[in-house]
Amino acid sequence: MRLSLRPFALLALCLGGAHSQAAEPVRIAVAANLLPTMEAIAKTYESQSGNKVEIVGGSSGAFFEQIQRGAPFDLFYSADAERPEKLEKAGSGSAARTYACGRLALWVPDAKADLKNLPAGKISVAQPDTAPYGKAAIQALTKSGQLDAVKDRIVYGQDIGQAFQFIKSHNTPSGFVALSQLKAANVAETQYSQVDADLYEPLVQKRVVLAKGERKAAADAFVSYFDAQQDTLKAAGYALPGEAGCAAE
Numbered sequence: 001m002r003l004s005l006r007p008f009a010l011l012a013l014c015l016g017g018a019h020s021q022a023a024e025p026v027r028i029a030v031a032a033n034l035l036p037t038m039e040a041i042a043k044t045y046e047s048q049s050g051n052k053v054e055i056v057g058g059s060s061g062a063f064f065e066q067i068q069r070g071a072p073f074d075l076f077y078s079a080d081a082e083r084p085e086k087l088e089k090a091g092s093g094s095a096a097r098t099y100a101c102g103r104l105a106l107w108v109p110d111a112k113a114d115l116k117n118l119p120a121g122k123i124s125v126a127q128p129d130t131a132p133y134g135k136a137a138i139q140a141l142t143k144s145g146q147l148d149a150v151k152d153r154i155v156y157g158q159d160i161g162q163a164f165q166f167i168k169s170h171n172t173p174s175g176f177v178a179l180s181q182l183k184a185a186n187v188a189e190t191q192y193s194q195v196d197a198d199l200y201e202p203l204v205q206k207r208v209v210l211a212k213g214e215r216k217a218a219a220d221a222f223v224s225y226f227d228a229q230q231d232t233l234k235a236a237g238y239a240l241p242g243e244a245g246c247a248a249e
Helices: 007-016 033-047 062-066 082-089 130-141 148-153 160-168 178-184 213-227 229-233
Strands: 026-031 053-058 075-077 095-104 104-107 123-126 152-157 174-177 192-194 201-211
Touching: 026 033, 026 062, 026 130, 026 213, 033 160, 033 174, 033 178, 033 213, 033 229, 053 062, 053 075, 053 152, 053 178, 053 213, 062 082, 075 082, 075 213, 082 201, 095 213, 104 130, 104 178, 123 160, 123 213, 130 148, 130 174, 130 201, 148 152, 152 160, 160 178, 174 178, 178 192, 201 213
Parallel strands: 026 053, 026 075, 123 152, 123 174
Antiparallel strands: 075 201, 095 201, 104 174, 104 192
C-alpha cells in the first residue's frame, strides 16, 4: 500500500504500467505528519471496500511542485491550506477542503520538554520553506524569544518525517514534530509537550481532489470514507474542522 518511491519514480512507474485506469489504485500524496494516520485509514478502507490505495509521504511543498509538473496523484492531503487552494484556483484540482488542523509539539526524549530551556546540542526542525510544521516551529521560537539563542543549533529535515527521525535516532536531542507523529509512535507523554498554539499560525490542513475523468469516482469514494474517520483523526492528535482554532474552510 505505501510506496517508498519518490514522486518522480512513481510518475515513471505509473506512465510505464500496462494496467488499465480502472485497475489502478487511488494514488495519494500525503504530508509527512499525516502519514501514519493515513496508512491506518487506508488499510481499513482497502479491507472494507476491496479497492486499492497507494500512498507516498513527504513534504507538502515538494508535492506541490511535483503536482504542478504533472505527477499523477489522484488526491493531495497537504499540511497546509495554501497549496491545495492554489491547485484548485489553477484548475489542477477541485474540492479543496479542510480535513483537520495539526498541533505542534516539542520532543525531548531524555529531558523535560521545555521551549525556554532546550537541552544542549542540535535541534531538529522541518524545512520551513516547504514544510508547514517547520514554519510553525520557527514562528514558535521567534515569538517565544528563543530563535536568536538557538538558530545556530538548528538542523533542518526535508520534511517533518525526517525531523522526527533525527530525534528518534538520537542524532539530535530535541526537536519540533507533529503531535500526531508522537501519538502514532506511542511516545510517552513525559517526553514531549504541546507548543502553545498562540505561538504559531493555525496549522489548517486541506486536501484537494486531483483526479479527473474516470479516476475521479474512485478518488471521491476514498475522500468520503476518510471524512467519516473523525474519531481516528481526533485520537491521532488533530483538531477537527469546526472546533476551536480549526476553521471548516
